Amino acid sequence: MNKLAAAILVFGALSVATAADLSEYRTFQFGMDLSTVARQAGMNPSEAKVIHSRPALMQELAWRPKPLGASADTEPVKEVVFSFYNGELYRIAASYDRYETEGMTADDLTEAISATYGISTKPAAPAGILPPSYGDQEKVLAQWQDSQYGFNLVQASYGPEFKLVGVLKRLVEPVQSANIEAARLDNKEAPQREAERLTKENDTERLRLEQARLVNKPKFRP
Numbered sequence: 668m669n670k671l672a673a674a675i676l677v678f679g680a681l682s683v684a685t686a687a688d689l690s691e692y693r694t695f696q697f698g699m700d701l702s703t704v705a706r707q708a709g710m711n712p713s714e715a716k717v718i719h720s721r722p723a724l725m726q727e728l729a730w731r732p733k734p735l736g737a738s739a740d741t742e743p744v745k746e747v748v749f750s751f752y753n754g755e756l757y758r759i760a761a762s763y764d765r766y767e768t769e770g771m772t773a774d775d776l777t778e779a780i781s782a783t784y785g786i787s788t789k790p791a792a793p794a795g796i797l798p799p800s801y802g803d804q805e806k807v808l809a810q811w812q813d814s815q816y817g818f819n820l821v822q823a824s825y826g827p828e829f830k831l832v833g834v835l836k837r838l839v840e841p842v843q844s845a846n847i848e849a850a851r852l853d854n855k856e857a858p859q860r861e862a863e864r865l866t867k868e869n870d871t872e873r874l875r876l877e878q879a880r881l882v883n884k885p886k887f888r889p
Contacts, residue, residue: 687784687785687786687811687813688784689784689811689812689813689815689816689817689818689833690815690816692747692759692761692818692831692833694707695707695708695749695756695759696756697756697757697759697816697833697835698755698756698757698835699755699756700751700754700755700756701715701726701728701751701754701756704728704749704751704756705728708728708730708732708747708749710728710730712728714728714729715727715728715751716728716729718750719845719846719849721849721852722845722848722849722852723752723753723841723842723845723849724751724752724753724754725750725751725752725842725845725846725849726750726751726754727748727749727750727751728748728749728751729746729747729748729749730746730747730748730749731745731746731747732744732747741767742764742767743763743764743767743768744761744762744763744764745762745763745764745765745767746761746762747759747760747761747762748760748762752838752841752842752845755835755838756835757834757835757838757839757842758832758833758834758835758842759832759833759834760830760831760832760833761830761831761832762828762829762830763776763828763829763830763831765826765827765828768829773808773809773820773822773829776808776809776820776829777808777809777820780809780811780818780820780831781811784811784818785811786811787809787810787811787820788809788810788811788812789809789810790807790808790809790810790819805821805822805823805824805830806821806822806823806824807819807820807821808820808821808822808829814836815835815836815837816833816834816835816836817833817834817836818831818832818833818834819831819832819833
């Protein structure tokens with residue numbers, strides 16, 4: 668091997684190593700708190716939606732990125748959903764605009780994403796490292812992983828839309844356990860919540876009728 672070829676190989680290896688930083692998506696770092704993510708996205712933390720409040724606080728913040736400045740470049744990402752476990756960013760799901768990716772193949776997207784995250788691998792199983800996502804069936808097309816983080820390029824079963832989903836691996840199991848426990852608590856507390864809802868509705872209706880009576884009784888003439 669001559670010196671030029673060796674230099675090219677070394678440069679290529681360094682480029683891949685540099686590109687393969689999986690700890691962030693754009694400027695958003697896994698492990699960030701909600702306030703920091705919201706600030707970087709130009710949003711208010713109060714815009715986050717609470718998914719579960721116990722046994723752990725699970726929140727989501729949906730962000731719609733826009734092209735920067737007066738650039739004519741379009742934004743291929745339709746929406747990014749940031750998911751938090753007890754205030755810590757553990758999951759990032761970027762959904763691509765179907766019109767901005769129209770005609771592109773999975774290989775096209777994989778190639779483009781690999782420029783940032785390095786060489787991809789094919790999943791051994793469709794589930795990959797993705798935690799359940801509210802019942803959606805998604806096919807994993809390509810993966811980028813290291814010991815701490817993982818990104819999956821997925822495609823929804825109901826259409827041609829693609830999504831890039833990244834996770835902080837150390838929180839995948841705690842999140843799954845918290846979701847299971849939250850569902851158990853929801854089912855256990857459902858009868859009580861329903862009874863409270865009906866009581867509140869009845870109280871509201873009774874108050875409305877009492878106020879209507881106060882207005883209508885004095886002016887009623889047979």
